[in-house]
Amino acid sequence: MKASELKGWPVTFHPSEWPKGTLEHMDADLFTKIVWPARTISRVPMWPSAFASAHVRETGTSQHSTNNGTRLSTATDMHVKNHTNMMKLYHVLEANECVGGIGLYFDTNTPMVHMDSRSERIVWLRVNGQYIYKHIDPVKFYKELGKALEA
Numbered sequence: 001m002k003a004s005e006l007k008g009w010p011v012t013f014h015p016s017e018w019p020k021g022t023l024e025h026m027d028a029d030l031f032t033k034i035v036w037p038a039r040t041i042s043r044v045p046m047w048p049s050a051f052a053s054a055h056v057r058e059t060g061t062s063q064h065s066t067n068n069g070t071r072l073s074t075a076t077d078m079h080v081k082n083h084t085n086m087m088k089l090y091h092v093l094e095a096n097e098c099v100g101g102i103g104l105y106f107d108t109n110t111p112m113v114h115m116d117s118r119s120e121r122i123v124w125l126r127v128n129g130q131y132i133y134k135h136i137d138p139v140k141f142y143k144e145l146g147k148a149l150e151a
Helices: 028-042 083-095 138-150
Strands: 075-079 101-105 112-116 122-127 130-133
Touching (some): 028 112, 075 101, 083 101, 083 112, 122 138, 130 138
Parallel strands (some): 101 122
Antiparallel strands (some): 075 112, 122 130
């Protein structure tokens, strides 16, 4: 089901917050199983990136990709006010078994959290354009996370 077909949006979100036309290409389960519960449980105010490509891309291997319209995007990128809110949201996402990918972006105008419903868990940071994956080098991941949070 497309996210554009969802009824009964929670008061904390409105479909018009997403860039025009993106919800038509996004999976409804992303919202009902990940985005909405993350907001409710974490109580962290969040808003979607203004860039359509942060939610839907026509091509590529990203969870945002629709593969030229053959699948729905299963990812979204949400901004939060500060690093404290980012970490509150991160912990809620980690506890949700429906969440596959979690990305913490420290090099955007405001902190940004990627969330998706891929089948296997993967967690990463992006700091100064560099991706650091928890499963590849957990020590580096936590060291860089600590540095980014202190900055």
